[in-house]
Each structure stands twice: as structure tokens, then as C-alpha cells.
Amino acid sequence: MAATVIYNDQGVPLMAYGKNYFASTAGIPEKTKYTEQIQDVDNTxxxxxxxxxxxxxxxxxxxxxxxxxxxxxxxxxxxxxxxxxxxxxxxxxxxxxxxxxxxxxxxxxxxxxxxxxxxxxxxxxxxxxxxxxxxxxxxxxxxxxxxxxxxxxxxxxxxxxxxxxxxxxxxxxxxxxxxxxxxxxxxxxxxxxxxxxxxxxxxxxxxxxxxxxxxxxxxxxxxxxxxxxxxxxxxxxxxxWSAKLAGWIDVANKIPAFLAKAYENQITWMWHVKIPYAYWDKRFPVADYPDKSIRQQKIQEEMDLIEESLTDSANANKAIFTHYTIGTNGKPEEQWIIEPLDNKYKADDKLLTSAAANSEILFSLMVNPNVLGAGMPGGTYAGNQGGSNIRExxxxxxxxxxxxxxxxxxxxxxxxxxxxxxxxxxxxxxxxxxxxxxxxxxxxxxx
Structure with missing residues (x-):
């Protein structure tokens, strides 16, 4: 699958995504062409x-x-x-x-x-x-x-x-x-x-x-x-138009597209389940399955059951029990290890940027973001969203x-x-x- 590149109105690449990756540009182009959109009286x-x-x-x-x-x-x-x-x-x-x-x-x-x-x-x-x-x-x-x-x-x-x-x-x-x-x-x-x-x-x-x-x-x-x-x-x-020239409107428009593609393409693994080979040897002994494909199907069904036990809202806080033995070397031979994965992707910073862009656009209109419920709970654009603030x-x-x-x-x-x-x-x-x-x-x- 070829990469899809999204450009702004001036041909500057803003972000790109393929089947297995997502990329975005950073920084400010050396020269933009916004000024060419301003009218010239001599242009008739x-x-x-x-x-x-x-x-x-x-x-x-x-x-x-x-x-x-x-x-x-x-x-x-x-x-x-x-x-x-x-x-x-x-x-x-x-x-x-x-x-x-x-x-x-x-x-x-x-x-x-x-x-x-x-x-x-x-x-x-x-x-x-x-x-x-x-x-x-x-x-x-x-x-x-x-x-x-x-x-x-x-x-x-x-x-x-x-x-x-x-x-x-x-x-x-x-x-x-x-x-x-x-x-x-x-x-x-x-x-x-x-x-x-x-x-x-x-x-x-x-x-x-x-x-x-x-x-x-x-x-x-x-x-x-x-x-x-x-x-x-x-x-x-x-x-x-000042918010357009400053780039805030482009930011406000690109953040939702960025997040949509990020959620669509990011790896969403939550758990890493480590199962020793010894478990499968005892669960489905090779000698009992002359046909290798039947044994593989059994293992697949077992894996599906494990996944169902770890996922879905109905299984929240659900326990899973495993058993293992200690080998002659003193180490567990059949111990399962279930580790939660740390998702490195964080959307919070993008949401903060989006909120900042929204605030800057409203500032250009001389509208207090709080009056539209757009105040942020913390940070540079924080504001009291109480009734008095909105009323004023x-x-x-x-x-x-x-x-x-x-x-x-x-x-x-x-x-x-x-x-x-x-x-x-x-x-x-x-x-x-x-x-x-x-x-x-x-x-x-x-x-």
C-alpha cells in the first residue's frame, strides 16, 4: 500500500500514513503563500x-x-x-x-x-x-x-x-x-x-x-x-482571518484527522501472555494428534478462549488461574506470565493542542472560550467555567x-x-x- 500524504493549501506536507505507520511533519515552513490570498486593488x-x-x-x-x-x-x-x-x-x-x-x-x-x-x-x-x-x-x-x-x-x-x-x-x-x-x-x-x-x-x-x-x-x-x-x-x-494566517485553523482541522488515523492504525495490544512450550506439550500431547493440523486447531481455539478471558468489558477484573511445576533445574517450567503492555502512544498532548487551537480561534473572534464551554481544566488556557465566568x-x-x-x-x-x-x-x-x-x-x- 502506497503512503497517503495530506498537504495543506500551500502544498506543505502535514501528515502521511500507510498500512503500518503514521507520520506527521513538525516545524514551520520557511515561507508560506497566505499573503497571495489577500486581494490587490490592481488585480482586476x-x-x-x-x-x-x-x-x-x-x-x-x-x-x-x-x-x-x-x-x-x-x-x-x-x-x-x-x-x-x-x-x-x-x-x-x-x-x-x-x-x-x-x-x-x-x-x-x-x-x-x-x-x-x-x-x-x-x-x-x-x-x-x-x-x-x-x-x-x-x-x-x-x-x-x-x-x-x-x-x-x-x-x-x-x-x-x-x-x-x-x-x-x-x-x-x-x-x-x-x-x-x-x-x-x-x-x-x-x-x-x-x-x-x-x-x-x-x-x-x-x-x-x-x-x-x-x-x-x-x-x-x-x-x-x-x-x-x-x-x-x-x-x-x-x-x-488572523487565526488562519497564524495557522491555528489548520491545526484545529488536522488534529481530528491525526487522532482518527492514530486510533485506526495504532497497535492496541493490552496484554502480553507468555506461555511455555511445556504447557502445550502436556495440554495437547503430540502423540495424541497424528494429524498436525488438528492439534494446531486445538491450540488456536485455546488461544481464542484465553483472549476472551482477558478482553471485553464483561471480563473486567476477572481472574485467571494457572498451574506450574518446578523442574529439576529449580525453575518453573509451565508458568504463565501475563504482563500489561505500556501503550507509548498518548493522545493527551494532541487534545491539548486542539484545545489551544480552539481557544486561539475564539480569541480572534473576541469570544471567551468559557462562554461556549471550551475552557480547559488546566494549563496555559485554563479558565473557570463556573456560572459567573460564563455570565460575565x-x-x-x-x-x-x-x-x-x-x-x-x-x-x-x-x-x-x-x-x-x-x-x-x-x-x-x-x-x-x-x-x-x-x-x-x-x-x-x-x-
Whole structure:
């Protein structure tokens, strides 16, 4: 059987296994090619009359990033956790009437059935979920504002899947169009749609100018939202990409494969039973078995019985009795010796490495591993997994959600203001974990 070699995306051999052995590489390659996956604004692709900025060197960053996320359990779970924390229990319209002595906002409920129904509608819920999903996964999302027939109001908001979207090269510092196709990176002018992109500096003012010029009719517009922690103006990288560049995601993916092959191929002998030849001479004398194959079969059956006595959970702590005699030389001639074998393979170090990789990935997402039950009982990444630690970690995530929440609310607020609703604030509901001494397990708060 030829050896099977597993390589990473850059062609570096990570591990190999054959029928009777298992091997893995150690150390760090002198040079990796991760940087080649970062987009270059000068790397463009021309489709018809449009010049698009390639999203990474192969113009397929979201497709490749989606594969990485789908096969990395802790990354997928961490992203989904942040997604749920930020979206909370939905949004509702209100007015800020002032501030209390603790400088908290005093909120007044807006009794406007049309607005309340809109904020609780599937359209808004779907927009929020899909838009923030793409920001977390790929660093950018593509909300779509949809006017009515005469262009007087914005009546719909949608999120175009980032997998299908590419931006054109900036003209005088402004991105003019978004090209949408389900066939990226292999796309042509016959299988794409072109949407105008709103000015990133002031999208509302851009919409007002387009309405004044009568250019809203029959069109919809893209309002890009970015994770602007990354400084790239076109396609910012998602926060988790730092864990990819550091190699932790590769480690997290390879450890399960390593352990699976190790358990599959390792020698699992538990006992070494030493039986003297004299035992078989007396148990099955050669003279009694003219046919040698019959004697061998008897010995095989006896060996199977011995193995059954030493293995299986039903035989745990079961005793085995043997007898022996002392020969003329003063040594035992028929003594059995049963020794437990020391299995040199230890999986603990691999599990520790896997836990470290999981922690590093969650750190890149600013998620405390303890809040997901990923804390380790000892070592460098040890942490208290008690209720207080989990509760505080969750509260930190809620407190840090403000900026992301405002970003994904911007297109909705732009929609409301364009439609003449200018005195409404949008806030998120949260369920906050509390201690039992407060009289309840949770509290409803607004942020």
C-alpha cells in the first residue's frame, strides 16, 4: 500500500500514513503563500464594460472562506454565537426622551402600527440575519435598498449573498457598481446583474440626489456594509482571518484527522501472555494428534478462549488461574506470565493542542472560550467555567456589540429617513443572564 500524504493549501506536507505507520511533519515552513490570498486593488477582471476588483488573487475569497468555515467546527460555532449575541431578540422603534441619573437613555415606545409591524417583519429579520452573517464570514455584506415604482419611497430591503457579489474598481475614489452573479469567479456579461452602489460617505444624501434627478425609478441600490477594522477600502478581511494566517485553523482541522488515523492504525495490544512450550506439550500431547493440523486447531481455539478471558468489558477484573511445576533445574517450567503492555502512544498532548487551537480561534473572534464551554481544566488556557465566568463573558460580548449593531441598522434608518420618518430610534432587545439572588434567571434589557 502506497503512503497517503495530506498537504495543506500551500502544498506543505502535514501528515502521511500507510498500512503500518503514521507520520506527521513538525516545524514551520520557511515561507508560506497566505499573503497571495489577500486581494490587490490592481488585480482586476473585466466583464463587458465593467472592471471589477478581484476578491483575492483568484477572485474567489468568499467561496474559499466559506469552505474553511464549514470544515472548522469551533470557527463556525464562534461566528454563529457572535451572530446571535449581536442580533439579540430583535429590534423595536422608540424615541429617546432624555437620560436618567445613571446616564441611561429614557426610551418611549412608538405607537405607530406600520413602523412596529415593519420592524417585526420577516423582511427586516431576514435582512439583519443575512447581512451580519456575511460581515462575520467575509468582512463585507451587500444590503439592497428597493424603491417603489415611482421612486418616491424605499419599500424593501434585502441582502444579496456576498458569494455572488463583486465591486467595480473605484472611479475618482467612489465605487459605482456591484456585479452580481451566481457563477463567480467564472462569469460573463450574459449571466450577471449590475446594481448601482450608494456613496459610502453619505448614502442618504446620495439617495436624495438620485430622487431629485428622477433616477430611482426601476432600480435598486447596494448599500455596502464593511467590518472597517481592516483598513482595506474594497474587501476588508474578516476578523477570524488572523487565526488562519497564524495557522491555528489548520491545526484545529488536522488534529481530528491525526487522532482518527492514530486510533485506526495504532497497535492496541493490552496484554502480553507468555506461555511455555511445556504447557502445550502436556495440554495437547503430540502423540495424541497424528494429524498436525488438528492439534494446531486445538491450540488456536485455546488461544481464542484465553483472549476472551482477558478482553471485553464483561471480563473486567476477572481472574485467571494457572498451574506450574518446578523442574529439576529449580525453575518453573509451565508458568504463565501475563504482563500489561505500556501503550507509548498518548493522545493527551494532541487534545491539548486542539484545545489551544480552539481557544486561539475564539480569541480572534473576541469570544471567551468559557462562554461556549471550551475552557480547559488546566494549563496555559485554563479558565473557570463556573456560572459567573460564563455570565460575565456573555455580558462583555453584549457590551461590545454596539458598533456592529449600529452598522447593520444604518440601512434601515436610511430607509426610514428617506421615507420621511426622522424622529425614530432603533434599539435591540437582549436577554441578560443574572444570578439567582436577583429573583430570576434572566432580565430583559434594551441596548
Amino acid at each position: 477582471v473585466t466583464i463587458g464594460e465593467h472592471v471589477c476588483c478581484s476578491w483575492a488573487s483568484g477572485n474567489n475569497f468568499p467561496q474559499e472562506a466559506s469552505k474553511v468555515i464549514s470544515r472548522t467546527g469551533v470557527l463556525n460555532t464562534g461566528l454563529k454565537f457572535i451572530h446571535k449575541v449581536v442580533l439579540g431578540q430583535g429590534i423595536f422603534p422608540c424615541r429617546v426622551s432624555g437620560y436618567d441619573e445613571k446616564r441611561n437613555e429614557k426610551l418611549e415606545v412608538v405607537n405607530h402600527p406600520e413602523i412596529i409591524n415593519l420592524m417585526q417583519s420577516r423582511m427586516i429579520r431576514r435582512y439583519l440575519a443575512n447581512s451580519y452573517r456575511d460581515i462575520l464570514k467575509f468582512g463585507i455584506s451587500f444590503p439592497q435598498l428597493i424603491p417603489n415604482q415611482d421612486g418616491s419611497k424605499i419599500v424593501g430591503i434585502n441582502t444579496i449573498n456576498a458569494l455572488h457579489s463583486r465591486l467595480t474598481k473605484p472611479e475618482n475614489g467612489q465605487i459605482k457598481h456591484c456585479i452580481v452573479s451566481g457563477e463567480w469567479p467564472d462569469v460573463n456579461s450574459r449571466n450577471m446583474e449590475v446594481y448601482p452602489v450608494l456613496d459610502n460617505y453619505d448614502p442618504l444624501a446620495d439617495l436624495e440626489i438620485l430622487r431629485y434627478e428622477g433616477k430611482l425609478k426601476g432600480k435598486s441600490f447596494i448599500y455596502p456594509l464593511r467590518d472597517e477594522w481592516d483598513n482595506d477600502d474594497i474587501y476588508p478581511l474578516p476578523s477570524w 463573558a456573555f455580558l462583555v460580548n453584549v457590551a461590545m456589540a454596539w458598533l456592529d449593531r449600529q452598522n447593520i441598522l444604518d440601512p434601515i434608518e436610511t430607509m426610514l429617513q428617506f421615507n420621511g420618518i426622522k424622529d425614530i430610534q432603533l434599539r435591540f432587545r437582549n436577554t441578560i443572564l443574572t444570578t439567582l439572588d436577583t429573583g430570576s434567571g434572566t432580565q430583559k434589557v434594551i441596548s
